[in-house]
Amino acid sequence: MAGGAGGRSAMRPMSALESPVAPGMDGGQAVDLPAEFEPNLPRGGRYLKWTLAAAASDAGIDRRFPCDAGRCACVLGTTLHGMRGAGRFFADRRFCRVAGFLAGDVLATAFKDATFAGLAATVCSACSSSLGSIALG
Secondary structure (H helix, E strand, C coil): CCCCCCCCCCEECCCCCCCCCCCCCCCCEECCCCCCCCCCCCHHHHHHHHHHHHHHHHHCCCCCCCCCCCCCEEEEECCCCCHHHHHHHHHHCCHHHHCCCCHHHHHHHHCCCCCCCCEEEEECCHHHHHHHHHHHC
16 A cells, blocks of 8 residues: 555664663664655654554455544644744743644644544643553454
8 A cells, every 4th residue: 555554574673772772671663664654744643643544454344434423532642742843932032843743633633634523632641641542442
């Protein structure tokens, strides 16, 4: 599928951490997206759009997510969304740095080309964001 992960690993070794991972611990970070994939979108929107396209491809459905509004919902759970933009804002006080800061903006960006008509909501509740998203879904 053009634009989606399409079976490629979505994780790679953690190289972006400021400190090395302790011996015996493991984890991963998201792969770098191809430079040509939605280069004008903010980072969060790019990654979410990539992930949604990969999920649609894996499920064998249209990536525009056509659905009956009464039977579909998309709930995004996040914890530290927008921290990079906030840090840049605090460094130079330029409000453009926090454009798209809120998770709702990222969700709207990712679904911009979709025909999705159901509920779209975000949950930001630290460690329980994933569980809250599942419960709302």
